[in-house]
Amino acid sequence: MEFRRLGRSGLVISEIAFGNWITHGAQLDETTAAACVRAALDAGITTFDTADVYSETRAESVLGRALATERRESLVLCTKVYHPVGDGPNDRGLSRKHIRESCEASLRRLGTEYVDVYYAHRFDAAVPLEETMLAFADLVRSGKVLYVGVSEWTAEQITRGAAIARELRVPLVASQPQYSMLWRVIEEQVQPVCDREGIGQVVWSPLAQGILTGKYRPGGGVPAGSRAADATGRGFVDALVGHWLRDDAVLEAVQALRPIARELDLTLSQLAIAWVLQNPSVSAAVIGASRPEQVAENVRASGVVLEEEVRARIDAVLAPHVERDPARTG
DSSP: OOEEESTTSSOEEESEEEEOTTTBTTTBOHHHHHHHHHHHHHTTOOEEEOOTTGGGGHHHHHHHHHTTTSOGGGOEEEEEEOSOOSSSTTSSSSOHHHHHHHHHHHHHHHTOSOEEEEEEOSOOTTSOHHHHHHHHHHHHHHTSEEEEEESSOOHHHHHHHHHHHHHHTOOEEEEOOBOOSSBOTTTTTHHHHHHHHTOEEEEBOTTGGGGGGTOSOTTOOOOTTSGGGSHHHHHHHHHHHHHHHTOHHHHHHHHTTHHHHHHTTOOHHHHHHHHHHTSTTEEEEEEOOSSHHHHHHHGGGTTOOOOHHHHHHHHHHHGGGOBOOGGGOO
16 A cells, blocks of 8 residues: 655545445445455555445444554544534534534544544535634644545635635645546646645545446446445436446447556556546545455555556547536535
């Protein structure tokens, strides 16, 4: 496993992080979830990503139990706040009240005294940004949060948040956007702003919800055991990549990447993750898994170098299908 600094901060994270969105507390029984976490640890992953909203808070609890016997100082635990976690009017968003209460609840579920990175899961236009950043600052000063991040914020929102963070002396160091060979909307605006502010990208869906694994074939339908075939994951897959899943031209283009992967002795999944990690602004790629073997396969992308000629060949294959519009952020 290779390691990188998170933006310009002093925090060192594994360049492949393990995330448990959809899987823990939903698709997987707890024994299998723990086996996947064990596989991640055995592969050298130190960075674990979750959120209070994942599986209606169950994902945090499952991850906390799976890591309970590990040395806390050797781990980087990341969670998030914003989405509804209850029926009350204050059980959502980025108000001071909700941030404080959600952080306390996440700490209990994770079984820890602090989280390393606490993300604003989305931007909250209904709450003054100063209130949100002050709430994060108080958590940092209390020692319950070490670093602050944002997820799916626009370049303008990040610029505003970073300015307030500087005033409050809060370490805003992470951005968590969707990013893959097919989804490159951060490159035009978000990435340059984050580079300027010293914010690292910890990207989600580097496999485009499985599209880039090659398991979805043109005219082949949805394979059994895939995320799109699962009742829990189907809605997320359709919302995020349904347009690609239904487009045989996209699926054919992904299959056309197989010779490139084969030449490099990589699987399509490894090629896709390695491609993301070639971007110097990316601090880590978040992977998920429903089986320990998937973790073992995907971590082999760590340390892989894709020469410029290889990246150009990939671009030539996928160019007609790549989404780049920064307006798609969030």
